[in-house]
Amino acid sequence: MENVDGDESQPGREETGNLQNLLCGKKILVVDDNRVNRIVAAGALKKYGAHVECADSGKAAIAKLEPPHTFDACFMDIQMPEMDGFEATCNIRKLEEIAKESGKIWHVPILAMTADVIQATYDECVWCKMDGYVSQPIEEEQLYKAVSQVLSRT
Amino acid sequence: MEVLRLQQQLIELTNSLFQEGFLDDQFTQLQMLQDANNPDFIQEVVTLFAEDSERILAELTKTLETEPIDFKRIDAYVHQFKGSSSSIGAQRVKAVCVDFRAYAETENREGCCQALQQIKQEFFLIKSKLEALLQLEQQILAAGGSLPVME
Structure with a gap:
């Protein structure tokens, strides 16, 4: 997604509050091989009170998410080596x-x-039993949409 | 007075970075993530970005000098670079990455070499600008001032 425009990005106060409700105290795993992306994604989630752990590969993510575990959700980069x-x-x-x-x-x-949104089409996510997607870097409104669908039930 | 002057400098530098397209809104988002719980967040992100970028630039240079050129490998490195420049809001670097990947996909050697030169230039520019920005912030804090809130 190259055409992120800067103007509409003043986050709604309501979304900030709702994200706080949804994410506060939740344990979240962030998986990304790129450490700059990792620290930025983790920072964005910590802002709403989430406890964030990170993994730097698909394999490391599997090790952390093999049941039983205590994670409430996982944000997973799609394009990683290996x-x-x-x-x-x-x-x-x-x-x-x-x-x-x-x-x-x-x-x-x-x-x-x-x-790239094209790369992670909805179909592909569904096929792999993923629960949704957000573009990177994470943008508040989209984060709210994605998170409210998977965490409101908990 | 000293603090006021430094604060003014910081505002001017920050504004120019946005106006000249070095940074986009993502950098503002990062600034909003820096708070009392996370006072050195920007510094950490900038340091990681600089270290990783320099490593990637060295790898890209080496890969482009090795025959036959492994364009897939180049694409993978540029993908990394695009991701991190996008995360930090370095939009001019990101823009060159987009062109660079297109050249790698079409196995355009000349295009890749040009893009590499361009990306080096853009990277070292934004790196020095970000370092100047962080240094000004440090000076303001050391002089007992607070950081101006940017709009």
Whole structure:
């Protein structure tokens, strides 16, 4: 998304408050191989009171999200070397299936993070059982839309 | 008086960075993330950005000098650079990254070499501007002043 225009970005006060309600105290995993992106995404989520942990690869994310764990949600970069975000998510869903056999239902909301909207079409996210996506860098209004769909139920 | 003068300088520098297109709104967003809980946030982001960019520039230079040129590898590095420049709001660097990736995709060697020179120039420019900005902020704080709130 190259045409981020700077004018409409004054965040709505309402959204800020709602994001605070949704994210405060939540434990969130941010997965990105790029450490600048990682620290910026983590900073954006911490602003609303989330407890943020980071992982720098798909593999590291799988290790952290294998049930049982205490994460409320995960923001996953799509384009990473070795294992991309789609593949990592598919693996996490498989582990959740296995955990289900022992009686407990696990489904950590995973939101894709991507610089190009085209790259992460809705279909692809659905296919990998991702729960939504936000563009990177994270923008408040979009973050609210994505997060309110997956965290309002908790 | 000293503080006032420094504050004025900081405002002018910041405004010029936006007006000349070095920075976009994302940098303003980062400034909003810096607070009492996270007082050195911008400094941290700028340091990481500079370190990673210099590493990427060295890799790109090496890759473009190695025959046959591995354009996929170039694309992967530029993708990294585009991501981090976008996260910090360095929009001129980001813009060159977009062209650079297009040249890498079409395996345009000449275009890639030109883009590399251009990206080096843009990177060192924004790096020195950001360092100047952070230094001014430090000076203001050291002189007992507070940072002006930018609109």
